[in-house]
Amino acid sequence: MHSKKAGKNRSYLTRGGELRSTRGSGDDDDVIIVGAGVAGAALAYTLGKEGYKVRVIERDLTEPDRIVGELLQPGGYLNLIELGLEDCLEEIDAQRIFGYALFKDGKSTKLSYPLEKFHSDVSGRSFHNGRFIQRMREKAATLPNVKLEQGTVTSLLEDEGTIGGVQLKTKSGEVVKAFAPLTIVCDGCFSNLRRSLCRPQVDVPSCFVGLVLENCELPYPNHGHVILADPSPILFYPISSTEVRCLVDIPGKKLPSLANGEMAKYLKTIVAPQVPPEVHDAFVNAIEKGNIRTMPNRSMPAAPVPTRGALLMGDAFNMRHPLTGGGMTVALSDIVVLRDLLKPLNNFTDKDSVSKYLESFYTLRKPVASTINTLADALYKVFCASPDEAMMAMREACFDYVSLGGACSTGPVALLAGLNPSPLCLVLHFFAVAIYGVGRLLVPLPSPKRVWIGVRLLMGASGIIFPIIKAEGVRQMFFPASFRSYHRAPPKKGSQ
Numbered sequence: 001m002h003s004k005k006a007g008k009n010r011s012y013l014t015r016g017g018e019l020r021s022t023r024g025s026g027d028d029d030d031v032i033i034v035g036a037g038v039a040g041a042a043l044a045y046t047l048g049k050e051g052y053k054v055r056v057i058e059r060d061l062t063e064p065d066r067i068v069g070e071l072l073q074p075g076g077y078l079n080l081i082e083l084g085l086e087d088c089l090e091e092i093d094a095q096r097i098f099g100y101a102l103f104k105d106g107k108s109t110k111l112s113y114p115l116e117k118f119h120s121d122v123s124g125r126s127f128h129n130g131r132f133i134q135r136m137r138e139k140a141a142t143l144p145n146v147k148l149e150q151g152t153v154t155s156l157l158e159d160e161g162t163i164g165g166v167q168l169k170t171k172s173g174e175v176v177k178a179f180a181p182l183t184i185v186c187d188g189c190f191s192n193l194r195r196s197l198c199r200p201q202v203d204v205p206s207c208f209v210g211l212v213l214e215n216c217e218l219p220y221p222n223h224g225h226v227i228l229a230d231p232s233p234i235l236f237y238p239i240s241s242t243e244v245r246c247l248v249d250i251p252g253k254k255l256p257s258l259a260n261g262e263m264a265k266y267l268k269t270i271v272a273p274q275v276p277p278e279v280h281d282a283f284v285n286a287i288e289k290g291n292i293r294t295m296p297n298r299s300m301p302a303a304p305v306p307t308r309g310a311l312l313m314g315d316a317f318n319m320r321h322p323l324t325g326g327g328m329t330v331a332l333s334d335i336v337v338l339r340d341l342l343k344p345l346n347n348f349t350d351k352d353s354v355s356k357y358l359e360s361f362y363t364l365r366k367p368v369a370s371t372i373n374t375l376a377d378a379l380y381k382v383f384c385a386s387p388d389e390a391m392m393a394m395r396e397a398c399f400d401y402v403s404l405g406g407a408c409s410t411g412p413v414a415l416l417a418g419l420n421p422s423p424l425c426l427v428l429h430f431f432a433v434a435i436y437g438v439g440r441l442l443v444p445l446p447s448p449k450r451v452w453i454g455v456r457l458l459m460g461a462s463g464i465i466f467p468i469i470k471a472e473g474v475r476q477m478f479f480p481a482s483f484r485s486y487h488r489a490p491p492k493k494g495s496q
Contacts, residue, residue, distance in 0.1 A: 029055045029180040030348065032166055034153045034193060036061070038069060038129075039314030039331040040186035041136035046083050046339050048146035055178060056148045057168055059187075061137070063130040067210030067247065067293045068322050070239050071097065071126045071224060074113050075368075075418020076329030078122060079336050088135035089125050093240040097124030099413065101220040102399060103276060104228040109403040110220055113417045114410045124325075124417070126224075126237050126245075156183060156193055156310065162351055163309035181348035183310045189298050191316035198312055199303040201471075205321060205380065206232060206251045209263065210293040213244040216282030224325070228395065229274040230385040233323060236279060246275075246283060249323070251384060255294055263292055297321055299377055301471040302369065304362050308355040309348075313338070318369060321380040326372035329418040333368040337361060344490035353491035360485040363476060368421040370472040374465065375415055375426055381464045382433075390456035397437030397457075408432075423477040427465065434461035 031047055033040050036058035044056045072080070072089075080086045099112035115122055140146050151168040157177060158164070165179035185193045194200055218225060218236060225236040232249040239245045248271050256262035267287050275283050302318040314331045338361055348354050382391075382398050402409050412429050414420040438454040446454075469477060480486050 029053050029178070030182065031055070032057065032178055032180040032183045034166060034183065034185045035059075035187035035314070035316070036137055036140075036148060037064070037133060037186065037188055037314065038136070038328050039335065040184075041133055041140055042080075042083060042085055042332060043184060043186060043313065043335050043338070044146050044148070045085060045136065045140040045143065046335055047342070048140060048143035049084065050339065050342065052145065052342075054140075054143075054146045055180065056140070056146065057151045057153055057166065057178070058137075058148065059150070059152050061148065061150045063134050066129045067208060067245070067295050069129040069132075069328060070245055071237055071325035072124060073325055073329045073416070073418045074115060074118070074122055074124050075421075076332050077125055078118075078418075079329065079332035081122075082336050083332065083339070085136060085139065088132060088139055089127065090135075092127050092131035092135060094125045094127035094132070095238040095240065096222055097126050097224055097237065098222050099124075100224045100226055100416070102226050102228070102402065104396075104399045107399075108219065108276075109399070110223065111402055111409055111413045114414050114419065124224075126239055128239055153187070153193065156185075156196060158196070161308060163307055181309060181351060182354070185310065185312050185316055186314040187316050189315040189319055194312055194316045196305070197307050197310055198305055198317060200300055201303065202319075203299045204253050204296045205299060205377075206249050206297045207253065207255055208295045208297055208322065209248040209250060209255070209267070210295065211246045211248075211267075211283070211286040212239070212291065213246055213279060213282040213286050215242055216244055216279050218244060219276050219278045225276070226323075226383070227274060227276070228383055228385075228399065229271070232384045233380075234271065234275060235323070236275075244279070244282070246279075246286065247322075249297070249380075253296065258292060258294070264288075264290075267292075301373070302362065302365075306355060306359050306362070308351040311338070311358065311361070318373065320373040320376035322376070323380045323383070324372070324376040324416055326376050326416075326418065330369045330372050333418070333421075334361075334365050337364050341490075350491060357488055357490055360483075360488045363480050363483045363486045366473070366476045366480050367423065368418065370469075370477040371415060371421045371423050371426050372418060374423065374468045374472060374477075377468050378430060378465050388456070388460065390453050390460050393437050393441060393453060393457050394434060394461060397440065398433050400440075401433045401436050423469075427469075430465055431461065434458055 030052040031054045033044050033056045036056050044054050048054045102109050141148050150171045153166045153168045155167045156163050163183050167177050169175050227234040232251050235247040237245055256266040264287050298319045299321050300319040313334055382394055402412055415426050437457050441450040441454045
């Protein structure tokens with residue numbers, strides 16, 4: 001087994017991309033990472049920099065072309081700095097994002113990130129997802145102890161409850177095995193390996209329809225735009241100096257057909273009249289160009305099954321509605337938590353003690369992950385149109401509450417930005433919105449009907465947030481220090 005120190009002194013990377021089987025040489029790699037998306041590539045560089053010998057197996061090393069994972073919140077950018085990866089946003093025409101603009105019924109309000117206490121470089125960033133991933137892959141591959149290779153991992157190698165590596169099909173079609181004392185699965189939202197490492201409860205509340213608008217000016221430059229449309233939100237944000245991404249949310253799993261023109265008709269007749277006039281023509285032009293993409297929006301609470309020799313990370317492990325652009329922030333925060341946990345370990349030979357120690361990862365990640373997850377899923381439900389008067393009153397109250405400015409604006413935006421990972425603060429603001437909505441119904445004179453709408457509004461708000469909190473874990477969210485794993489010390493040197 002290589003120590004971290006040995007890993008730093010030897011050159012292991014073969015840049016030619018040829019597969020080298022590790023069958024029979026179990027001491028070759030310290031870590032196998034499955035997948036080289038945002039989580040996998042960032043993790044490979046992070047662990048490589050710590051001196052571990054890392055082998056990354058990715059199904060397709062060409063530049064990805066996706067319609068999500070394009071907006072990084074300021075909290076995620078701070079994590080990127082912490083990991084030494086902020087230069088991966090250079091030379092990809094990434095755009096700075098300073099906050100959000102919210103639109104409803106012809107009104108708009110600007111919500112700025114509370115960045116006053118940070119260095120002037122700190123803000124959100126938006127970009128082409130594939131360009132960002134390629135930059136991180138390239139940076140990881142510059143480390144001599146990190147090897148990236150193309151191959152499809154077909155299964156985890158399990159023996160008596162312990163994962164010892166993976167079986168993969170190489171680029172040339174050969175089936176081989178790779179061994180390492182720690183395997184980290186980061187194979188994304190479509191993961192076929194997660195079932196043995198967690199209890200997946202995947203929900204698909206809606207789908208995104210993606211378009212790229214060219215050479216159009218957004219009403220608020222360098223801001224994300226959220227339109228509270230009917231039936232559900234529409235997003236606009238820049239992804240380069242000349243391109244704006246539009247994501248149209250369509251509730252449910254069934255979409256209008258792309259092939260027979262139903263989708264184009266839906267976008268032109270239902271959606272186009274609801275977009276800001278500044279982008280209307282560019283939106284219609286993008287529909288007529290025909291490059292319409294779709295993607296199901298998944299939500300999946302983290303429900304790990306602690307397993308010796310393996311960890312699950314990224315979208316393979318935990319997903320939330322992408323409305324708030326929080327996925328990359330959670331993934332990068334998780335990597336910072338894991339890196340700091342692994343620092344005291346010299347190697348991973350004693351899988352029992354290492355596995356027990358790493359259980360604390362699932363608790364330590366909770367404040368950031370659960371805040372962003374709960375906000376994303378709750379906000380999506382509030383922002384969708386509803387036939388229920390009480391829920392429409394909640395939606396209206398939310399827009400007007402953040403429009404008040406001061407703490408009513410900076411508080412929720414700090415949560416959204418990943419700058420204040422406080423579940424308690426999130427719950428307080430959520431119910432402040434609900435109470436604000438009820439208060440407005442009762443002024444100047446409460447009628448029985450308005451009182452009843454107010455009661456239903458509070459019940460509806462509770463019905464939105466409490467099931468999400470329950471899925472995240474009440475004790476883990478609000479009282480993580482009450483878990484023994486939160487305080488778990490690293491294994492003694494002799495037991496590694």
